[in-house]
Amino acid sequence: MDGERRALSVSEITRAVKGRLEGGFPDVWVEGQVTNYRGANASGHRYFTLKDEGACLDAVLFRFSAARGLAFELEEGQQVLAQGRVSVYEPRGRYQLLCERVELKGVGALQAAFEQLKRRLRDEGLFEAGRKRPLPAFPRRVAVVTSPTGAVIRDILTVTGRRCPWVDLVVVPVRVQGEGAKEDIVAALGAVGAGGAGAVDLVVLARGGGSLEDLWAFNEEAVARAIAACPVPVLSAVGHETDTTIADFVADRRAPTPSAAAEILSPSAEEISARVGALLRALRGSLESDLAAVRSHLDSLAHRLERVSPRFRLEQGALRLDELRRRLAASARRSSARARENLAALAARLHGLSPLAILGRGYAAVFGADGALLRSSAGVEPGARLRVLLGEGSLDAAVTAAHRERT
Numbered sequence: 386m387d388g389e390r391r392a393l394s395v396s397e398i399t400r401a402v403k404g405r406l407e408g409g410f411p412d413v414w415v416e417g418q419v420t421n422y423r424g425a426n427a428s429g430h431r432y433f434t435l436k437d438e439g440a441c442l443d444a445v446l447f448r449f450s451a452a453r454g455l456a457f458e459l460e461e462g463q464q465v466l467a468q469g470r471v472s473v474y475e476p477r478g479r480y481q482l483l484c485e486r487v488e489l490k491g492v493g494a495l496q497a498a499f500e501q502l503k504r505r506l507r508d509e510g511l512f513e514a515g516r517k518r519p520l521p522a523f524p525r526r527v528a529v530v531t532s533p534t535g536a537v538i539r540d541i542l543t544v545t546g547r548r549c550p551w552v553d554l555v556v557v558p559v560r561v562q563g564e565g566a567k568e569d570i571v572a573a574l575g576a577v578g579a580g581g582a583g584a585v586d587l588v589v590l591a592r593g594g595g596s597l598e599d600l601w602a603f604n605e606e607a608v609a610r611a612i613a614a615c616p617v618p619v620l621s622a623v624g625h626e627t628d629t630t631i632a633d634f635v636a637d638r639r640a641p642t643p644s645a646a647a648e649i650l651s652p653s654a655e656e657i658s659a660r661v662g663a664l665l666r667a668l669r670g671s672l673e674s675d676l677a678a679v680r681s682h683l684d685s686l687a688h689r690l691e692r693v694s695p696r697f698r699l700e701q702g703a704l705r706l707d708e709l710r711r712r713l714a715a716s717a718r719r720s721s722a723r724a725r726e727n728l729a730a731l732a733a734r735l736h737g738l739s740p741l742a743i744l745g746r747g748y749a750a751v752f753g754a755d756g757a758l759l760r761s762s763a764g765v766e767p768g769a770r771l772r773v774l775l776g777e778g779s780l781d782a783a784v785t786a787a788h789r790e791r792t
Contacts, residue, residue, distance in 0.1 A: 399475050418437065419459055419463045420441075420462075447483070450484060458505070465487050517638070521586045528589070530559055549652065557573045561603075567605040574614075590612070590636065603623045620646050747776070771783070
């Protein structure tokens with residue numbers, strides 16, 4: 386009996402199931418909740434499971450499919466609509482949905498995608514004020530990335546032409562809505578940044594108002610990163626004042642409308658006059674301050690030069706000489722007075738010690754006949770002639786007797 390059976394191999398039955406499944410579901414939309422999401426792997430493919438109340442279906446979104454228009458990142462619990470075909474992975478015997486596109490389900494799907502991207506780019510720091518550049522005060526050449534037709538470009542040209550016609554506007558035409566708009570905008574920003582539109586001082590990214598779907602090209606991650614990478618400051622002017630796009634958050638500055646962007650890039654004559662006046666006042670103040678500093682420096686140099694000049698040195702030398710002369714004369718007078726006083730004192734002492742002064746006190750000096758001063762009576766004989774010198778006058782005398790002893 387075993388010989389009459391023909392058993393199918395696992396591969397045969399799997400191929401049969403694969404053929405029927407893939408033939409029966411070549412293109413289907415499946416609604417379900419995302420579970421078991423593992424994120425993009427090294428190859429860029431995203432694996433997850435779709436489930437409802439009664440069943441689960443494995444699904445995969447390949448990298449080359451996701452690159453064609455996934456406007457959000459898949460997350461656990463999202464309710465999505467997935468379009469694709471059912472296929473069987475033979476080595477595992479498992480069937481799965483090979484997705485071509487995945488969309489969020491519901492009216493708020495785009496808004497949810499917007500909030501998700503906004504949160505992710507904000508966490509990366511793309512909205513930080515510190516990375517944003519100031520717009521040039523007086524741009525000479527401006528690239529306007531927008532649709533070449535319609536009210537937006539007419540408004541920008543009109544306002545700019547009226548306020549400052551010297552600004553050179555370079556229109557970089559792009560699609561601003563629908564298929565291909567994202568790619569056009571990214572390419573235009575890249576070309577402007579690389580100098581493809583000529584050297585420009587500023588980029589204006591502009592579009593008129595519309596629904597969230599109409600403005601979606603300006604909420605694409607690729608556009609946001611192209612704005613952030615642009616080496617030229619970017620002014621975002623997308624939609625009306627109440628419209629907000631991811632481009633507004635990433636751009637260096639946001640204008641509420643395209644017309645307002647034209648006013649920002651083209652200051653009026655009154656604004657220019659006021660700014661020039663302020664600059665002139667600042668310049669005048671700076672010049673006056675600089676002149677005062679230079680004047681003070683010159684005065685200091687003149688003073689220093691005067692102090693090292695020959696005339697100054699000669700004058701200083703003359704003053705010094707006069708001062709020394711005065712000091713020398715005063716010193717000489719003091720020295721002369723001291724000398725006179727000393728001389729008088731010495732004269733008084735000398736006078737007190739002179740023989741005449743001694744004679745004046747009652748003493749007498751006796752001289753022999755030979756005129757020698759007698760100091761002793763020895764050798765003096767009676768009858769010798771003597772001369773006696775007194776304090777006043779003198780006497781001639783004769784010796785009557787000579788005594789040897791002191792009396």
